[in-house]
Amino acid sequence: MSLLIKNGRVITAADDYIADIFIEGETINEIGNNLLLKADKEIDASGKLVFPGGIDPHVHLDMPFMGTFSSDNYETGTRAALFGGTTMVIDFILQKQGNSLQAALDEWRGRSNGNCIGDYSFHMAVTDFNDNTKKEIQGLIEKEGIVSFKTFMAYKGALMIDDRQMVGLMEEVKKHGGLINVHATNGDMIDYLIAKHRAEGKLSPLYHYLSQPEVTEAEASERFADMAHYTGCPGYIVHLTCEGALNAVRNATRRNQKVFVETCIQYLLLDASLYEKNFEGAKWVMSPPLRQQKDQETLWAGINQGLVQVVATDHCPFKWEQKLMGKDDFSKIPNGAPGVENRMNLIYNGGVVENRISLNRFVELTSTAAAKMFGLFPKKGTIAVGSDADIVIFDPEKEHTFGVENEHMNVDYSSYEGWKMKGKVETVLSRGRVVIDKGEHTGKQGDGQFLKRGECVKI
């Protein structure tokens, strides 16, 4: 099967030019002007932007968490991602404390194998680092292609590890060429504040926010950077939200340390005033919580200063009936929100249309940087001869409105209901196959491939 995309404006992290793209099978075969090649199918992309498929390196699909499961499974979640121009996701396996990493990998394979529509990979969350777990790290990196290890400095009693385990894990991961991801907030302090608020009868979603003040994230981010510096292990902070935490990263650069930073679209565009809506605020109960407007400005500035490299989603949806598990107690509201389908459109509108970032930076933030950091480049993350034909044809003029009735995530509300957008994902290719055709889905369950990843490339 061959396909020719004609006359699109091709944008990569570095380039911006009009060209034709010829695709043979799953990969890009030729790029040039007025290509005189016969293809089985032709798409006219005149007036459209042509981006590499988005990569969202932070999603939680079908994940057991807080007494329930995130509501998008591997089929619905990867389909929604494709609708939003994201052709690859990286999901999190969670080790159960007391069990092996292999057992967790088997469990996650059981839910994901044969179900994805778009391509995917896994990070491994190590929640119990001990002598046995230590022996499993090398095999995961070298045999399974799982090269990134997630750690939680919070969720005390469930997922959190202590600093002793963190340093031990860092030494082992560094030895075998992997990368440590971290949820960097101070779990002990948060645990104390949750208990205090509950004891005082302060039980609404607002107290979820007030139990995780900025200092909890700033302190943990600095501690993480220090441990990464000491061990020499590459570190990546997931879902960084605030000025204090970004300052910890900035401080680390003064000793020439590079700590990679991901923020998420909701922290750039939403703020904590949403928690004042009584229980409706539960829609945005996530960890860390939304912050203040000054933090949004800091994050956009951090993007332009090169301190923030990736914009992900932390897509972890729960239906309203699941959120109601915490109607009388904020600490029982499942943490997380939907967003994988919204991300590319939102950052285009909020970033490019609002003149905060260039088109090249848009591509870098939504695709290229994650491909490099997570060992997928240049197979993924760019438009080049030999790369996978994961391509988004984007209409920069199309105006549309977000709303749950137009979305495909398995959740009954939208975090951005009624938001007016300029620019829309129109057609999406996954390894050469058209999977979204002018807003219609044409892929099928099982088409998505698991990708073994290589070494992290520093950017």
Ligand code: URP
């Ligand atoms: O609230 C969130 N973020 N839920 C998913 C788990 C995590 O901490 O990333």
Ligand code: ZN
């Ligand atoms: Zn987290």
Ligand code: ZN
């Ligand atoms: Zn997460």
